[in-house]
Amino acid sequence: MKKGLFITLEGIDFSGKSTQARYLINFLKRNNIQHLFLREPGGTKLSERIRRILLSKGEIDICPKSELWLYQAARSQIVQEKIIPAVKDGKIVICDRFYDSTTAYQSYGRGLELKFIQRINLFAAEGIKPDLTLLFDLPEKKAFERKSKLNRAKDRLENEKLAFFRRVRKGYLELAENNKRRMKVINADGPKEKVRDEMLETVVSFLKRRKIRIRM
Numbered sequence: 586m587k588k589g590l591f592i593t594l595e596g597i598d599f600s601g602k603s604t605q606a607r608y609l610i611n612f613l614k615r616n617n618i619q620h621l622f623l624r625e626p627g628g629t630k631l632s633e634r635i636r637r638i639l640l641s642k643g644e645i646d647i648c649p650k651s652e653l654w655l656y657q658a659a660r661s662q663i664v665q666e667k668i669i670p671a672v673k674d675g676k677i678v679i680c681d682r683f684y685d686s687t688t689a690y691q692s693y694g695r696g697l698e699l700k701f702i703q704r705i706n707l708f709a710a711e712g713i714k715p716d717l718t719l720l721f722d723l724p725e726k727k728a729f730e731r732k733s734k735l736n737r738a739k740d741r742l743e744n745e746k747l748a749f750f751r752r753v754r755k756g757y758l759e760l761a762e763n764n765k766r767r768m769k770v771i772n773a774d775g776p777k778e779k780v781r782d783e784m785l786e787t788v789v790s791f792l793k794r795r796k797i798r799i800r801m
């Protein structure tokens with residue numbers, strides 16, 4: 586039944602996921618590999634609307650449990666409407682964030698129960714699992730340095746946020762440790778091109794194992 590592949594990109598905010606996603610898409614294009622690029626939350630009409638709600642957190646109160654269900658609602662829709670059909674169609678689906686984000690942020694970050702979160706992740710995702718997850722690992726302080734380059738306004742909550750992202754990062758690394766075959770840690774602390782080369786090396790060896798022919 587399943588012909589394509591499902592690859593997800595993970596990491597804390599500002600770790601460089603979207604930057605590296607662009608390199609990955611260019612690489613797939615160069616190799617004439619059929620693919621579909623998506624992001625979470627998003628990728629469908631409903632999921633993009635939910636994304637807007639989630640991003641308006643400064644204007645409306647969203648408690649951690651409401652936030653959790655909003656992410657899961659957006660996820661169910663993109664899985665049914667986009668991911669499953671594309672994989673069945675033989676495409677390589679690349680998704681910028683997926684359910685490991687929920688585990689890392691909502692459980693390790695906000696303290697919701699880990700086992701429960703992982704169960705509803707699978708429930709929302711129809712039980713599908715990524716074939717490969719690239720975890721862009723960056724110390725939270727470095728992520729904040731990148732952020733402050735873009736936005737110079739100093740944040741009162743900076744210390745609290747640092748502690749939050751430290752927990753999220755630790756969560757991601759624990760997940761990677763427990764899912765060694767699926768999750769590959771990419772060192773995101775270096776120039777973009779260096780991170781790109783490490784990512785592509787990982788992707789190429791993964792695709793070769795799946796008998797997909799590539800040139801660099």
Ligand SMILES: Nc1ncnc2c1ncn2[C@@H]1O[C@H](COP(=O)(O)OP(=O)(O)OP(=O)(O)O)[C@@H](O)[C@H]1O
Pocket residue numbers: 596597598599600601602603604605731735773774775776777778780
């Ligand atoms: N290796 C790198 N070194 C320095 N800066 C980088 C690197 N990779 C990305 N950046 C910069 O850091 C910022 C965040 O990158 P990007 O948007 O790719 O991160 P992200 O993980 O997608 O973040 P978010 O989770 O917020 O979507 C951007 O301004 C980007 O240009």
Ligand SMILES: [Mg+2]
Pocket residue numbers: 602603604681
């Ligand atoms: Mg991004």
